[in-house]
Amino acid sequence: MKRRAFFGALVATVALANAVMAQEKTIVVGTDIEAKPFDFAQDGKYVGFDQDLLAEIAKESGFKYTVNPMDFGALIPALQTANIDMAISSIFMTDARKKVVDFSDVYFTSALGVLVPETSDIKSGADLGGKKIASVTGAASTTWLKQNVPTAEVTLFPQFSNMVMELQSGRAEAVVYDYPYLAYYAKTEGKGKVKLLEKPVGEGIPVGIAFPKGSNLVAKTNEALKKIQADGRYDAIHKKWFGEASK
Structure with missing residues (x-):
């Protein structure tokens, strides 16, 4: 009985450790940083509409992230090979792209x-x-x-x-x-x-955040987007970069 109890406790401990590790994983975000006013480098930082929105999504979802700058044409292939966990760079949600990656809900119309x-x-x-x-x-x-x-x-x-x-x-x-x-x-x-x-x-043309097929980040991102749009943060970011609240 003691051995069974010990084994059960060990399994629970490992499961908890794995869950904590999963939460602490740093999400790799692919971005084309020559995409003003959505994504660009300024004074050693990545800034823009997308980057402000990404920061709020990460805050709301509770994940840490790092930005991996790359050419726009490399974003979808990088998602397909799981070299990045998500991509944000005013990516149009075309039918062809939907076949190879998953998208968040629409966050911008371009x-x-x-x-x-x-x-x-x-x-x-x-x-x-x-x-x-x-x-x-x-x-x-x-x-x-x-x-x-x-x-x-x-x-x-x-x-x-x-x-x-x-x-x-x-x-x-x-x-x-x-x-x-x-x-x-x-x-x-x-x-x-x-x-x-x-x-x-x-x-x-609808714009969304892209993910590898089957990513569990899609649901979390959509939930965060809804909250950000509902409480006024989205409109504030939109006004900052485009001079007016979203329509």
């Missing part, structure tokens, strides 16, 4: 935009045919370009900064990418050099 030089005569997405276009590897904009502007000469780059350099050098006539990124750049570093076409070329 669109695709067109960025051109200040003197460009491109006025809408309909004018992109036959033009030299820059976009990001693995982004939803590449699919849109293939489907809607098949005659465009598209060059793909790993980072946002690469596209901007291509545009400023004259090697690209337009950049097609996430509208909020382009809007932020046009108002800041690109002011007076580039302009963003006012009308998006793709509207109402």
Whole structure:
């Protein structure tokens, strides 16, 4: 009886230790840090809309995390190989991505935009045919370009900064990418050099946080998101980065 009691106590102790270890595990979060105003590096820290939201989710869910910066096109493969535990970087929830990773509930609604030089005569997405276009590897904009502007000469780059350099050098006539990124750049570093076409070329695209298939972090994240959106923290973060509360 004593041996059975000892064995039972040992099993319980091991189970408790495993549970504690699981809680203390540091979550690895993949992020493209050239994604202003969502994710970028400033004064040695990772900042932006996504990063503020991530901090609140971690606080609400009770987990520690570390940010692993990588090219946007590497995020989904890194989730598939379990090299990261989650990815946040304004990731569009496309049907193709849903087949290979799990997503949180929608936390932002985005669109695709067109960025051109200040003197460009491109006025809408309909004018992109036959033009030299820059976009990001693995982004939803590449699919849109293939489907809607098949005659465009598209060059793909790993980072946002690469596209901007291509545009400023004259090697690209337009950049097609996430509208909020382009809007932020046009108002800041690109002011007076580039302009963003006012009308998006793709509207109402849901954005979510991505996870490996079957991750138990999905439910925890969704629960945290609901609380953050309900108590006003989400609106405060949105206003901080976009100048207004979410609609």
